[in-house]
Amino acid sequence: MQTLRLIPDGPGLAQAARLLATGACVAIPTETVYGLAADATNAHAVAAIYAAKGRPVFNPLIVHVPDLAAAQALAQFSEQALHLAHRFWPGALTLVLPLRPDSPIAGLVTAGLDTIGLRVPAHPVAQALLRAAGLPLAAPSANASGRISPTSAAHVLDPEGGLDGRIAAVLDGGPCPVGLESTIIGWQDGQPTLLRPGGIPADSIEAALNQPLAHHQADPAAPNAPGQLTSHYAPTAPLRLNAQPRPDETHLSFGQPGPFSLSDDGDLTQAAARLFDLLRRADAQGRPISVAPIPEHGLGAAINDRLRRAAAPR
Ligand code: TXA
Protein backbone atom coordinates (compact mmCIF):
# COMPACT_ATOMS: atom_id res chain seq x y z
CA MET A 1 0.00 0.00 0.00
CA GLN A 2 1.09 3.58 -0.55
CA THR A 3 1.31 5.60 2.65
CA LEU A 4 -0.29 9.04 2.33
CA ARG A 5 1.31 12.02 4.01
CA LEU A 6 -1.56 14.21 5.18
CA ILE A 7 -1.38 17.84 6.22
CA PRO A 8 -3.54 18.41 9.32
CA ASP A 9 -5.81 21.05 7.75
CA GLY A 10 -9.58 20.57 7.35
CA PRO A 11 -9.45 18.19 4.36
CA GLY A 12 -6.45 16.26 5.75
CA LEU A 13 -8.17 15.70 9.10
CA ALA A 14 -11.38 14.66 7.34
CA GLN A 15 -9.48 12.14 5.23
CA ALA A 16 -7.67 10.71 8.26
CA ALA A 17 -11.01 10.39 10.08
CA ARG A 18 -12.54 8.61 7.06
CA LEU A 19 -9.61 6.17 6.87
CA LEU A 20 -9.93 5.38 10.57
CA ALA A 21 -13.69 4.81 10.19
CA THR A 22 -12.97 2.17 7.53
CA GLY A 23 -10.59 0.27 9.86
CA ALA A 24 -7.30 1.58 8.45
CA CYS A 25 -4.22 2.44 10.54
CA VAL A 26 -3.11 6.10 10.55
CA ALA A 27 -0.02 7.44 12.32
CA ILE A 28 -0.89 10.53 14.33
CA PRO A 29 1.08 13.11 16.26
CA THR A 30 0.63 13.30 20.00
CA GLU A 31 2.64 15.46 22.37
CA THR A 32 4.62 12.36 23.48
CA VAL A 33 5.42 10.33 20.35
CA TYR A 34 3.64 9.52 17.11
CA GLY A 35 1.04 6.84 17.70
CA LEU A 36 -0.17 4.25 15.21
CA ALA A 37 -3.90 4.76 15.58
CA ALA A 38 -6.87 2.55 14.74
CA ASP A 39 -10.51 2.28 15.82
CA ALA A 40 -10.34 0.67 19.28
CA THR A 41 -13.82 -0.83 18.86
CA ASN A 42 -12.83 -2.72 15.67
CA ALA A 43 -10.84 -5.89 16.45
CA HIS A 44 -9.66 -6.30 12.85
CA ALA A 45 -8.36 -2.72 12.75
CA VAL A 46 -6.53 -3.28 16.04
CA ALA A 47 -4.98 -6.52 14.74
CA ALA A 48 -3.71 -4.54 11.76
CA ILE A 49 -1.71 -2.33 14.18
CA TYR A 50 0.19 -5.40 15.41
CA ALA A 51 0.71 -6.61 11.84
CA ALA A 52 2.06 -3.22 10.66
CA LYS A 53 4.46 -2.96 13.61
CA GLY A 54 5.53 -6.60 13.34
CA ARG A 55 4.96 -6.69 17.08
CA PRO A 56 5.58 -10.25 18.30
CA VAL A 57 3.46 -10.10 21.45
CA PHE A 58 0.02 -8.69 22.19
CA ASN A 59 0.92 -6.02 24.73
CA PRO A 60 -2.16 -4.10 25.82
CA LEU A 61 -2.51 -0.82 23.93
CA ILE A 62 -3.28 2.66 25.22
CA VAL A 63 -6.65 4.07 24.13
CA HIS A 64 -6.84 7.78 23.31
CA VAL A 65 -10.02 9.79 23.90
CA PRO A 66 -10.79 13.51 23.55
CA ASP A 67 -11.78 14.24 27.15
CA LEU A 68 -12.54 12.86 30.61
CA ALA A 69 -16.22 12.27 29.80
CA ALA A 70 -15.24 9.97 26.92
CA ALA A 71 -12.78 8.18 29.23
CA GLN A 72 -15.50 7.65 31.85
CA ALA A 73 -17.61 5.83 29.26
CA LEU A 74 -14.83 3.21 29.03
CA ALA A 75 -13.40 2.82 32.54
CA GLN A 76 -14.25 3.18 36.22
CA PHE A 77 -12.53 6.10 37.94
CA SER A 78 -11.63 6.09 41.63
CA GLU A 79 -11.33 9.40 43.53
CA GLN A 80 -7.56 9.35 43.01
CA ALA A 81 -7.88 8.59 39.32
CA LEU A 82 -10.33 11.48 38.89
CA HIS A 83 -7.96 13.76 40.74
CA LEU A 84 -5.04 12.84 38.43
CA ALA A 85 -7.24 13.19 35.33
CA HIS A 86 -8.35 16.69 36.36
CA ARG A 87 -4.77 17.67 37.15
CA PHE A 88 -2.88 16.17 34.16
CA TRP A 89 -5.33 15.71 31.27
CA PRO A 90 -4.98 16.56 28.52
CA GLY A 91 -1.35 15.47 28.74
CA ALA A 92 1.31 12.78 28.91
CA LEU A 93 -0.37 10.65 31.56
CA THR A 94 -1.87 7.21 30.97
CA LEU A 95 -4.16 5.78 33.65
CA VAL A 96 -4.70 2.03 33.89
CA LEU A 97 -8.22 1.59 35.26
CA PRO A 98 -10.88 -1.11 35.56
CA LEU A 99 -12.63 -1.62 32.24
CA ARG A 100 -16.36 -0.95 32.33
CA PRO A 101 -18.27 -4.15 31.59
CA ASP A 102 -20.33 -2.33 28.93
CA SER A 103 -17.24 -0.89 27.21
CA PRO A 104 -17.27 -1.32 23.40
CA ILE A 105 -13.47 -1.74 23.24
CA ALA A 106 -12.17 -4.79 21.30
CA GLY A 107 -10.65 -7.50 23.54
CA LEU A 108 -7.38 -7.38 21.61
CA VAL A 109 -6.79 -3.78 22.82
CA THR A 110 -6.58 -4.84 26.46
CA ALA A 111 -4.97 -8.20 25.60
CA GLY A 112 -7.86 -9.78 27.48
CA LEU A 113 -7.14 -7.92 30.76
CA ASP A 114 -9.97 -6.41 32.80
CA THR A 115 -8.18 -3.06 32.87
CA ILE A 116 -7.63 -0.43 30.18
CA GLY A 117 -4.89 2.16 29.68
CA LEU A 118 -6.47 5.55 28.85
CA ARG A 119 -5.01 8.86 27.80
CA VAL A 120 -6.36 12.26 26.74
CA PRO A 121 -3.63 13.68 24.50
CA ALA A 122 -2.98 17.42 24.49
CA HIS A 123 -1.64 17.73 20.94
CA PRO A 124 -4.05 19.95 18.95
CA VAL A 125 -3.90 17.65 15.91
CA ALA A 126 -4.66 14.57 18.03
CA GLN A 127 -7.51 16.48 19.68
CA ALA A 128 -8.95 17.62 16.34
CA LEU A 129 -8.72 14.12 14.89
CA LEU A 130 -10.35 12.44 17.92
CA ARG A 131 -13.26 14.85 17.60
CA ALA A 132 -13.51 14.45 13.81
CA ALA A 133 -13.35 10.64 14.00
CA GLY A 134 -15.68 10.30 16.99
CA LEU A 135 -13.95 7.02 17.89
CA PRO A 136 -11.70 5.92 20.75
CA LEU A 137 -8.29 5.35 19.13
CA ALA A 138 -5.93 2.57 20.18
CA ALA A 139 -2.37 3.69 19.50
CA PRO A 140 1.01 2.27 20.43
CA SER A 141 4.09 4.14 19.33
CA ALA A 142 4.25 4.27 15.51
CA ASN A 143 7.50 2.37 15.09
CA ALA A 144 8.30 -1.08 13.82
CA SER A 145 8.69 -3.46 16.74
CA GLY A 146 12.06 -3.12 18.43
CA ARG A 147 12.76 0.32 16.97
CA ILE A 148 12.94 3.68 18.67
CA SER A 149 9.68 5.60 19.07
CA PRO A 150 9.07 8.23 16.33
CA THR A 151 8.81 11.89 17.20
CA SER A 152 8.24 13.20 13.66
CA ALA A 153 6.38 12.14 10.52
CA ALA A 154 9.76 11.56 8.86
CA HIS A 155 10.67 9.05 11.59
CA VAL A 156 7.40 7.24 10.96
CA LEU A 157 8.22 6.99 7.24
CA ASP A 158 11.95 6.28 7.73
CA PRO A 159 13.08 3.95 4.91
CA GLU A 160 15.29 2.27 7.57
CA GLY A 161 12.78 0.34 9.69
CA GLY A 162 9.87 2.79 9.45
CA LEU A 163 6.27 2.07 8.49
CA ASP A 164 6.23 3.53 4.96
CA GLY A 165 4.13 1.25 2.76
CA ARG A 166 2.74 -0.61 5.78
CA ILE A 167 0.10 1.91 6.94
CA ALA A 168 -2.59 3.96 5.17
CA ALA A 169 -1.38 7.43 6.15
CA VAL A 170 0.61 9.62 8.47
CA LEU A 171 -0.84 12.89 9.69
CA ASP A 172 2.09 15.29 9.79
CA GLY A 173 1.81 17.47 12.89
CA GLY A 174 5.48 18.36 13.08
CA PRO A 175 7.80 17.23 15.85
CA CYS A 176 6.31 15.92 19.11
CA PRO A 177 6.71 18.40 21.91
CA VAL A 178 7.27 15.86 24.70
CA GLY A 179 9.18 13.27 22.70
CA LEU A 180 8.97 10.64 25.42
CA GLU A 181 6.09 8.23 25.98
CA SER A 182 3.48 8.95 28.60
CA THR A 183 3.87 8.11 32.27
CA ILE A 184 1.70 5.11 33.11
CA ILE A 185 -0.01 4.91 36.52
CA GLY A 186 -2.10 2.00 37.73
CA TRP A 187 -3.45 0.81 41.09
CA GLN A 188 -2.07 -2.38 42.59
CA ASP A 189 -3.57 -3.58 45.88
CA GLY A 190 -5.23 -0.16 46.00
CA GLN A 191 -1.85 1.64 45.85
CA PRO A 192 -1.12 4.13 43.08
CA THR A 193 1.77 2.52 41.20
CA LEU A 194 4.24 3.74 38.61
CA LEU A 195 4.01 1.23 35.76
CA ARG A 196 6.19 3.18 33.32
CA PRO A 197 8.10 6.39 33.85
CA GLY A 198 7.41 8.88 31.08
CA GLY A 199 6.57 12.39 30.02
CA ILE A 200 5.22 13.51 33.40
CA PRO A 201 7.71 13.14 36.27
CA ALA A 202 6.67 10.76 39.04
CA ASP A 203 7.25 13.40 41.69
CA SER A 204 4.67 15.70 40.08
CA ILE A 205 2.17 12.88 40.41
CA GLU A 206 3.22 12.17 43.98
CA ALA A 207 2.77 15.87 44.76
CA ALA A 208 -0.71 15.85 43.23
CA LEU A 209 -1.68 12.73 45.21
CA ASN A 210 0.17 13.89 48.32
CA GLN A 211 1.43 10.30 48.56
CA PRO A 212 4.45 8.34 47.30
CA LEU A 213 3.92 6.05 44.33
CA ALA A 214 4.57 2.34 44.66
CA HIS A 215 7.02 1.11 42.04
CA HIS A 216 6.16 -1.72 39.78
CA GLN A 217 8.42 -4.75 40.32
CA ALA A 218 9.45 -5.89 36.87
CA ASP A 219 9.20 -9.62 36.23
CA PRO A 220 12.50 -10.77 34.70
CA ALA A 221 10.52 -13.20 32.57
CA ALA A 222 8.55 -10.37 30.93
CA PRO A 223 10.45 -7.13 31.51
CA ASN A 224 8.81 -5.06 28.79
CA ALA A 225 5.20 -5.93 29.33
CA PRO A 226 3.83 -4.56 32.59
CA GLY A 227 0.34 -5.26 31.35
CA GLN A 228 1.04 -8.95 31.18
CA LEU A 229 2.64 -9.39 34.57
CA THR A 230 -0.37 -9.45 36.86
CA SER A 231 -2.71 -11.62 34.89
CA HIS A 232 -3.64 -12.64 31.42
CA TYR A 233 -6.77 -14.07 30.00
CA ALA A 234 -7.02 -17.80 30.47
CA PRO A 235 -10.19 -19.78 29.91
CA THR A 236 -11.50 -21.90 32.77
CA ALA A 237 -11.85 -24.87 30.41
CA PRO A 238 -8.79 -27.00 29.60
CA LEU A 239 -7.17 -26.04 26.31
CA ARG A 240 -5.42 -28.35 23.81
CA LEU A 241 -3.18 -26.75 21.19
CA ASN A 242 -2.16 -27.93 17.71
CA ALA A 243 -5.19 -30.18 17.93
CA GLN A 244 -7.50 -32.04 15.60
CA PRO A 245 -11.18 -31.66 16.52
CA ARG A 246 -12.82 -34.18 18.88
CA PRO A 247 -16.60 -34.43 19.31
CA ASP A 248 -16.51 -33.67 23.09
CA GLU A 249 -14.66 -30.35 22.61
CA THR A 250 -15.33 -26.86 21.31
CA HIS A 251 -12.86 -26.53 18.46
CA LEU A 252 -11.32 -23.30 17.21
CA SER A 253 -10.60 -23.90 13.53
CA PHE A 254 -8.06 -22.11 11.38
CA GLY A 255 -7.97 -22.27 7.59
CA GLN A 256 -11.35 -23.94 7.41
CA PRO A 257 -14.88 -22.86 8.31
CA GLY A 258 -16.64 -23.82 11.53
CA PRO A 259 -18.80 -22.28 14.24
CA PHE A 260 -15.62 -21.12 16.06
CA SER A 261 -13.44 -20.23 13.08
CA LEU A 262 -10.37 -18.07 13.75
CA SER A 263 -10.20 -17.50 10.01
CA ASP A 264 -11.86 -19.55 7.27
CA ASP A 265 -9.07 -18.81 4.81
CA GLY A 266 -6.08 -18.85 7.16
CA ASP A 267 -5.66 -15.08 7.51
CA LEU A 268 -3.52 -14.42 10.61
CA THR A 269 -4.65 -10.78 10.98
CA GLN A 270 -8.24 -11.95 11.08
CA ALA A 271 -7.34 -14.74 13.51
CA ALA A 272 -5.61 -12.27 15.82
CA ALA A 273 -8.65 -10.00 15.71
CA ARG A 274 -10.95 -12.83 16.66
CA LEU A 275 -8.75 -14.71 19.14
CA PHE A 276 -9.79 -13.32 22.55
CA ASP A 277 -13.44 -13.06 21.61
CA LEU A 278 -13.52 -16.64 20.31
CA LEU A 279 -11.72 -17.99 23.38
CA ARG A 280 -14.27 -16.31 25.64
CA ARG A 281 -17.19 -17.56 23.58
CA ALA A 282 -15.71 -21.06 23.45
CA ASP A 283 -15.18 -21.02 27.23
CA ALA A 284 -18.85 -20.12 27.69
CA GLN A 285 -19.77 -23.45 26.02
CA GLY A 286 -18.56 -25.21 29.19
CA ARG A 287 -16.64 -27.94 27.35
CA PRO A 288 -12.89 -28.51 26.87
CA ILE A 289 -11.43 -26.36 24.10
CA SER A 290 -9.08 -27.38 21.32
CA VAL A 291 -7.34 -25.13 18.83
CA ALA A 292 -6.11 -26.04 15.37
CA PRO A 293 -2.41 -25.57 14.54
CA ILE A 294 -1.54 -21.91 13.86
CA PRO A 295 1.56 -21.15 11.79
CA GLU A 296 4.35 -19.55 13.82
CA HIS A 297 5.15 -16.73 11.34
CA GLY A 298 3.88 -13.13 11.40
CA LEU A 299 1.05 -12.59 13.85
CA GLY A 300 0.97 -16.37 14.33
CA ALA A 301 3.83 -16.12 16.83
CA ALA A 302 1.82 -13.71 18.99
CA ILE A 303 -1.31 -15.82 18.68
CA ASN A 304 0.64 -18.93 19.72
CA ASP A 305 2.29 -17.03 22.57
CA ARG A 306 -1.15 -16.14 23.92
CA LEU A 307 -2.49 -19.63 23.35
CA ARG A 308 0.48 -21.19 25.19
CA ARG A 309 -0.09 -18.86 28.14
CA ALA A 310 -3.79 -19.70 28.12
CA ALA A 311 -3.02 -23.45 28.00
CA ALA A 312 -0.25 -23.37 30.63
CA PRO A 313 -0.90 -25.32 33.85
CA ARG A 314 -2.45 -23.09 36.53
O1 TXA B 1 2.95 8.28 24.99
C1 TXA B 1 2.47 7.16 24.83
O2 TXA B 1 2.06 6.49 25.77
C2 TXA B 1 2.42 6.65 23.41
C3 TXA B 1 1.46 7.57 22.64
C4 TXA B 1 1.23 7.12 21.24
O3 TXA B 1 0.24 7.71 23.35
N1 TXA B 1 1.98 5.29 23.36
C5 TXA B 1 2.76 4.26 23.77
O4 TXA B 1 2.20 3.02 23.59
O5 TXA B 1 3.85 4.38 24.25
P1 TXA B 1 3.04 1.64 23.72
O6 TXA B 1 2.18 0.57 23.17
O7 TXA B 1 4.38 1.78 23.14
O8 TXA B 1 3.10 1.38 25.26
C6 TXA B 1 1.92 1.11 25.96
C7 TXA B 1 2.20 0.34 27.21
C8 TXA B 1 2.21 -1.16 26.98
O9 TXA B 1 3.50 -1.68 26.79
C9 TXA B 1 1.60 -1.68 28.25
O10 TXA B 1 2.62 -2.18 29.05
C10 TXA B 1 0.96 -0.49 28.93
O11 TXA B 1 1.10 0.58 28.09
N2 TXA B 1 -0.46 -0.75 29.11
C11 TXA B 1 -1.48 -0.47 28.28
N3 TXA B 1 -2.64 -0.94 28.78
C12 TXA B 1 -2.34 -1.52 29.95
C13 TXA B 1 -3.09 -2.23 30.93
N4 TXA B 1 -4.40 -2.44 30.80
N5 TXA B 1 -2.43 -2.69 32.01
C14 TXA B 1 -1.10 -2.50 32.16
N6 TXA B 1 -0.32 -1.86 31.26
C15 TXA B 1 -0.94 -1.40 30.17
Ligand code: MG
Ligand atom coordinates in the same frame (compact mmCIF):
# COMPACT_ATOMS: atom_id res chain seq x y z
MG1 MG C 1 6.43 1.60 22.15
